[in-house]
Amino acid sequence: MSVESKKPREACCSKLKLFLASLAFVYFAKAFGGAYMKSSITQIERRFDIPSSLIGVIDGSFEMGNLLVIAFVSYFGAKLHRPRLIAIGCLIMAAGSFLIVLPHFLQGPYKYETSMSHSKDVNSTESILPCLSNHSMTDLDETPETKRDCVQAAGSSMWIYVFLGNMLRGIGETPIMPLGVSYLDDFSREENTPFYLACIHTVGILGPMFGFMLGSFLTKIYVDVGFVDLDSVTINHKDSRWVGAWWLGFIATGTVILLSSIPFWFLPKSLPKQGQEQSQSKSTELTTVAEQENFLPEENQEHEEKEKPVTFQELAKDFIPSLKRLFSNSIFSLMILTYLVAVNGFIGMITFKPKYLEQIYGQSASKAIFLIGILNLPAVALGIITGGFVLKRFKLGVIGAARVSMAASIGAFCLLSFQAFVHCENAEVAGLTVSYQGLPQVSYNQQTLLSQCNMGCSCSVKLWDPVCAYNGITYASPCLAGCQTATGTGKEMVFHNCTCIGKMMTPAMNTSAVLGQCPRKSDCDHMFKIYMALSVVGSFISACGGTPGYIVLLRSIQQDLKSLALGMQTLIVRTLGGIPPPIYFGALIDRTCLKWGTKQCGGRGACRLYDAYAFRITFMGLITGLYFLSNMLWGGLYFKIVKKQKKLALRNQAKENGVEGNGTVSGHANISIAKTNEDKESTI
Helix, strand or coil: CHHHHHHHHHHHHHHHHHHHHHHHHHHHHHHHHHHHHHHCHHHHHHHCCCCHHHHHHHHHHHHHHHHHHHHHHHHHHCCCCHHHHHHHHHHHHHHHHHHHHHHHHHCCCCCCCCCCHHHCCCCCCCCECCCCCCCCHHHHCCCHHHHHHHHHHHCCCCHHHHHHHHHHHHHHHCCHHHHHHHHHHHHCCCCCHHHHHHHHHHHHHHHHHHHHHHHHHHHCCECCCCCCCHHHCCCCCCCCCCCECHHHHHHHHHHHHHHHCHHHHHCCCCCCCCCCHHHHHCCCCCCCHHHHCCCCCHHHHHHHHHHCCCCHHHHHHCHHHHHHHHHCCHHHHHHHHHHHHHHHHHHHHHHHHHHHHHHHHCCCHHHHHHHHHHHHHHHHHHHHHHHHHHHHHHCCCHHHHHHHHHHHHHHHHHHHHHHCCCCCCCCCEECCCECCCCCECCCCCHHHHCCCCCHHHCCCCCCCCCEEECCCCEECCCCCCCCCEEECCHHHCEEECCHHHHHCCCCCCCCCEEECCCCCCCHHHHHHHHHHHHHHHHHHHHHHCHHHHHHHHHHCCCHHHHHHHHHHHHHHHHHHHHCHHHHHHHHHHHCCEEEEEECCCCCEEEEEEECHHHHHHHHHHHHHHHHHHHHHHHHHHHHHHHHHHHHHHHHHHHHHHHHHHHHHHHHHHHHHHHHHHHHHCCCC
16 A cells, blocks of 8 residues: 555656756756847848847847737636647747748848958959049949849848747747746645746756857858858958858757657646645545645545536636736736836847947957856856745745845846946047047048048948058048058958058058958956956846745735736736837937948948947946836835735734634634635735
């Protein structure tokens, strides 16, 4: 008898652990894909020549996919087979990742704007004439080949595939969080839930680390690797026109997500409650938590389960009343609002942080992505596990968890405020951030790119083909630098006798220039290290409040509304906190652009150079403001939780007095009434 009772216990424990491991892996897989998408934002923007506001719409399509189905998945899914719904979601996510890859194979090779495109096949030295005295650079673009490419480009908006694929990823990701967390919380001990959640999120945070590292690696590989002769490419991975092999990463992430779906097909719909196995093993049959919650007589439980099939009509009838009960909980509503504001700041920051590091500190896209993955994300992982450990070690209740979360939020805000004051000066680009005499200026008017020194060259002000002079100043093109001749081919090209460079130097000094932008001043590296140190510490402190805050949310809702509450939280936060920020952050960042790229058809492409000062004020100011508002809301939320907890303490004391004064029967009645009243409100 003891052997028989032991077997189901081991089986149930192993299934709970299998679900825990599977959920951790799927968190890793979805975070891996999501982080890679974030790391590829800049590459996709350049590949399809679109502004930051439109790339924000594409990035927000993930949340749009969530919006379509999450309310129904969260509510109806809780009554259905949750593990299998998670498996189906993984399949949809994988399909979305593979759809994103399609434009690479349907579109032609990437053609970046360059004034040297007509001379790629010329191998002789001193054969290129950047300064064309009687020929406009715009005339060079009017070739039959360019016109044909323009028609092809104009007739295909391939970024729509990326938009739809990312939306499919959002639809597929929907069941994972609300159904996975509620399933785990239903069948695990209450005191173990914080630690399990911390473990899942810690494993999950490895996903962004690998996602950003993969993004960093692929950013250094040219987009059309294997399809074009790389020797003919005149730009490198540090150039603002460079596009990495972004499509390879989506094949990898799609495959990992596909593999993560496998275990969920073999998991049961429900499990025995962890910690109740011993009492259950004394009886010959095991009942699930779902069956126990019906409070039916044992002899009728199985019969009632069979006679009570789940129908969508019955579920839908209770949907609106459940929503009313949920949002009548003031603590839940205020917590959603707090999360909403904080997520707005976080999503805006993580979406454009690689671009911020590029434009403010002169880092390459690959290095910026790599540093985020190797420094910030491990700090976040450590912070999440630390928050979970603190809760378990000190056995903190709801008030204690709220204190930890609020303290972490305030600390992160303080460090974020310091980061806004750590910056580098603008990159020195003649005609845009400095005059041709080397004096500081910021001009949004492209006509300032023309000067007396290049007036006789008939240069186009639309092209962006930067060259770096030996005086440390960047010129928008060899023509605008007034260069007369050039030697070498490909990336080794050198331009000579540049009249604009000669104006700022003595005749004996070198008036040559090489391809690419000039590096920033030496003190910029020092400022960048300070910024990254503050950023890493801030990431750790902010993450310490993640698990406690989540526990406050879980403990503020009733058991039967848990899946719906988590789903509605995800719906609201992702709808209003996930979709708008990339769009309005991108639109505001676009306003700080000094030099726009030019499409093959002559339209405005992706931004090549930003006003670093305006970019920093806009970006950091917006994030800091949102985090400040979030902290104010946390303060109000904390006082509301304390007030609620005092009410419950008084009610419990009244219950105890009722038991002592009225005897056993009336005491039990009072307890039942108090229990009913508690259920009507919240479980805090």
